[in-house]
Amino acid sequence: MRTLAATRGTSLAALSAMLGRNAAYLQQFVTRGSPRTLDREDRRRLADFFGVDETVLGGAPVRRGFMVPRLDVAASAGAGAFVDGEIVVGADAIDPALAARLGLSEGQAGIIRVRGSSMEPGLLDGDLIVVDLSRRLPGVRGEVFVVRIDGTTMVKRVARGPTGPVATSDNADAPPLPDAPVEVIGRVVWLMRAPR
Template identity: 55%
Template sequence: MKIVDPRIRLEELATGASVSLAGLSAMLGRGPAYLQQWVRYGRPRHLAERDRRRLADFFGVAEGELGGEAGAPSAWRVPRLDVAASAGPGALVEGEAMLGLDTVPADTARSLGLKQGETAIIRVAGDSMAPGLLDGDRLLIDQTARTPDARGGVYVVRIDGVLLVKRVRRERGRLVVGSDNPDAAAVPGGSVEVIGRAVWQMRRPV
């Protein structure tokens, strides 16, 4: 298989789509000469990952054609589970069947320190974590992050079979689970199982 220089490949793609390098640079939020300098003089040596991904998405090609890792996807497909992490009274969970797959930008996932196969997406139900989290929000969960520290964070927990999204911190060797909404009902007592930490909030614009 012939390997084409990514700078030559970008020129070919731009010519084929009748777009200028200056126009593509503007799309990336860069100065008008950004891509021309890369194509003509190799400066910068490599495109920034974000820029390469946006160009690959724009032209519908793999990032490997523009200097990225061969075959590296520009987006992750993350399982969306058939559960709602209640931010209200709580939802009993009998299973966690996969509803489908959602797309998460690969560079976003990597910037969050995530690894493929260790994430899931769940939906928030209720308003006890308002105004930060609203009913219907989707949360990207890092299933390897199960040890809250003293600073705490937003976690999905299971308390006696009830799945909740709450703010959790460790205090004097025990987990403290609470809501952000001061008007929310008290968190039920019981043994706390940490499912994972919410690392990214996915909300459709309103």
């Protein structure tokens, strides 16, 4: 703290006054360790003043979110969407504890938008879904996956069949799926929906 103050050409007493504290506040903190830690607001104001991270002044590291890329891909819950490639259009942070609970690994997840109504009522047109790209093996009971069928990216319920994955729509009124092999891209592990 003394080095930072000297660099800015100010004193600990002047900084204490800036914080609205008595003149000895920061001097006692530096020399006697009293208080043991700076008040959170005091630490924030000093970090802003010095242009440093609060950790330099004894603050705990800020818990960053688990970053998941948002892909310019629409997984159709309808007739299907053709995809030329996966283009990253940004990233969203999800809570690291949630990422751990979902079993996500860095670089193995993506966020994509649902299009269409074939997966209603569970997934609605416009919903954002988190897809775990490392999970590609469906069980016998069926789970929601992003798949590619005949070059078209879709979100469907997929079960393990005798000759490979079998995809179905949740909405009974949805049109039939193409009669082609199902390529599993990743399992849908989380739904991000704005209030309607």
